[in-house]
Amino acid sequence: MGVTSEGRASDPPAQIGRRGPLFACIWLFFLIDPLLQAWSRRDTVAGVVGMVAVVAFAAVYMTLWLGARAQRWRPVANPSLRWSLGYLAALVALGTVVVACVGESGLACTVYVAVGCVMSFPFRVAAVTTLALVVGTIALGAVEDWGSQIGTAFSIMAASLAVFGLRALISRNVDLLEAQSENARLAVDNERTRFARDLHDILGHSLTVITVKAELAQKLLDVDTERARAELVDLERLSRDALVDVRRAVEGYREITLPAELVRARAALRAAEISAEVPGSADQVPTELRELFAWTVREGVTNVIRHSRASHCEVRLTPTSAEVRDDGTATPSPTGHGSGLAGLRERAADVGATVVTTHLSPGFVLRVVRA
Structure with a gap:
């Protein structure tokens, strides 16, 4: 959907993660009226085109929710302007076809276009676009003599406000989870650094002494056998102690x-x-x-x-x-x-x-x- 990310953050809370697409799908019932209008004209080209356009409109509308869910809602928090323009252009084009084919009932598509704007554009752009849709819907109803479209305009405003609140919540959750993911990554990096430093400090001197004693024992083998044997005994003890320290360090300093x-x-x-x-x-x-x-x-x-x-x-x-x-x-x-x-x-x-x-x-x- 035009948004990529590096690393992996957890999903937003389960109720938003799982129910977001379901929430959007439920509200598709407003498209039933234009679909029935198109069905009543199924013996005409306009009716067939209208049915196809309504189904296509619903499918395109749901791509936002399903795609955002698949990408852990990052497109909602950081929308891509290129993708958003293409998405809204597709909705507007299909909505125009629906209105042209079924008439007044097709204006229900404007509610979904407004929701798409709120989910895809920054707040100021979405507010201006939503206001333009309200004015355009009322004006179109007057021009086509379809009667007052105040109800449709109110639906546009109400749906936009509700979805704006949902988007704000999703965006905050995405920011929070990405911050948590970054903190977790930094904690792991710090722990690795600490572990490497401590392991070096714990074993560095011991391994150096082991090396020196091994060299000394080798030199003493032909000169002083008893002393060489004593060095080897000490070398074995140091090696065992170093091995114990390594095992305990790897276990996370449990001992x-x-x-x-x-x-x-x-x-x-x-x-x-x-x-x-x-x-x-x-x-x-x-x-x-x-x-x-x-x-x-x-x-x-x-x-x-x-x-x-x-x-x-x-x-x-x-x-x-x-x-x-x-x-x-x-x-x-x-x-x-x-x-x-x-x-x-x-x-x-x-x-x-x-x-x-x-x-x-x-x-x-x-x-x-x-x-």
């Missing part, structure tokens, strides 16, 4: 990981305008302590941001401990059983570690350590 928490801690502290010292990797932390230390970093950094009023925060990791230290003036407190510091103590106890909190002047230290 907590230490590399991911380090990345998030750095970003969260920066967003809170707190200067941060956060390790770039967690390679030295044993596999069995990584989840506990991840919870430690999350809980500690969360408390720093929410409660401490700190200007600086430092995260420290060793093979046996994780520590979050700040220079704030407020003291974080446990948030209850199963969460906060209380929940962290339960997790630490499960792996034989302890939670130690220390108040400084100023500052606060959260430390989890396994002897």
Whole structure:
């Protein structure tokens, strides 16, 4: 219908999407009178031409509604001038044939021409066209001595106003749905960018260390077998940890990981305008302590941001401990059983570690350590 679009937006609300053509089809009953008039003259050329013209008029009129529905009502929101002119020209031509063949009853076509104008042209153009149809209908009735056409003129005005309201509603819905579609696309793009960035930050250092250790082990094979074996054991551990991080990242961070928490801690502290010292990797932390230390970093950094009023925060990791230290003036407190510091103590106890909190002047230290 002369309107194309890139991307795909959802349909307008179902009642408009499905019932729009039905709404238009129901009002075709006004064409029954000219059709019956033509049928009564079926033994004449004018009668046959009139019947064909009425049916063709109805078919052309419905193309607007059916085509707009097929293209998710975008032609209504952004009509093509070229298509609109052709569409209205076809309606006017067929309507003229109907009037010429059946007389006064054919003026019912003007109502549909007015509706087509309102659906296809900008408001100002449609208003002028509709007014011209009203004047023309009244004038034609007087010239042909068909009597007052005030009723037809009123029908034109009433139908135009009703359809204008419908078009305004459709246009708003189309704009809203296209905006929603654009927001959804931007959200997906942002999520992809975030995922790529986080995956790079989580795995970049680990993969670099794996490469270096593999090269070192290869060089040590002929020089120091025991050290080479130790490097290979460490290499296997790092590879397994990296694989776990990849799987959890792909799953959408449904499970907590230490590399991911380090990345998030750095970003969260920066967003809170707190200067941060956060390790770039967690390679030295044993596999069995990584989840506990991840919870430690999350809980500690969360408390720093929410409660401490700190200007600086430092995260420290060793093979046996994780520590979050700040220079704030407020003291974080446990948030209850199963969460906060209380929940962290339960997790630490499960792996034989302890939670130690220390108040400084100023500052606060959260430390989890396994002897």
